[in-house]
Amino acid sequence: MNTVVGGATVKENDEQIGYGEVDKKVVQEATPEEQEETDQIYQYFLKLAGEDQEVDWMELKEILDHAMKAGCAI
Numbered sequence: 001m002n003t004v005v006g007g008a009t010v011k012e013n014d015e016q017i018g019y020g021e022v023d024k025k026v027v028q029e030a031t032p033e034e035q036e037e038t039d040q041i042y043q044y045f046l047k048l049a050g051e052d053q054e055v056d057w058m059e060l061k062e063i064l065d066h067a068m069k070a071g072c073a074i
Contacts (some may be wrong), residue, residue, distance in 0.1 A: 041067050 005012050030038065044066050048059045055063065 037067075 014045065041063065045055070045063050046053070048063060049055050
């Protein structure tokens, strides 16, 4: 889908790109507390994002503000 923003045409890119493999030396398992914080933030994201699981910049800001208020280490 193309959208015109400020006179410029912007193309939305919704293609799935996937993920590469992460080096095992870099991966660190989350503690139960960190996992709980992550789950809380993700649930808040799902609440705001809705069925399409997409957020605009204002919703993203609200999610980040929520995480910061909760003292989460994101």
